[in-house]
Amino acid sequence: MAKLTKSQLLNVLADKTEMSKKEVTTFLDTLATVAYSEVKTNGEFTLPGIGKMVKKHRAAREGRNPATGAAIKIPAKTVVKFRVAKAAKDAVL
Numbered sequence: 001m002a003k004l005t006k007s008q009l010l011n012v013l014a015d016k017t018e019m020s021k022k023e024v025t026t027f028l029d030t031l032a033t034v035a036y037s038e039v040k041t042n043g044e045f046t047l048p049g050i051g052k053m054v055k056k057h058r059a060a061r062e063g064r065n066p067a068t069g070a071a072i073k074i075p076a077k078t079v080v081k082f083r084v085a086k087a088a089k090d091a092v093l
Contacts (some may be wrong), residue, residue, distance in 0.1 A: 002087045003005070010025055011022050014059075015031070035047070035053055036072075038053075039054070039055050039080060040055070043055045046087075049085060049087050049088065050081045050084075050085055050088055051082055051083050051084040051085045051088060052082070052085070053080060053081070053082050054080070054081050054082075054083060055078060055079075055080055056079055056081055057076065057077075057078050058076060058077055058078070058079050059076050060073065060074065060075055060076040061073075061074050062074065
């Protein structure tokens with residue numbers, strides 16, 4: 001089964017909402033921009049019924065180089081995670 005491409009998603013949303021493809025594209029681009037901005041400033045962005053993007057600090061740790069087996073230090077960094085909402089899990093599973 002093929003994955004839904006961005007243009008296919010835009011077509012489906014335009015048909016279901018009776019909006020033009022251009023309006024749907026603008027809406028999705030704006031939603032993404034707002035999500036990124038909220039995560040950057042507030043640390044999280046919730047899309048009700050879908051899930052939540054969360055900014056999380058990952059502590060420094062020690063790892064191994066798989067080629068040589070030598071111990072290496074992995075520096076601390078901030079990452080973005082996505083937590084799927086319970087409603088989405090229930091609907092899919």
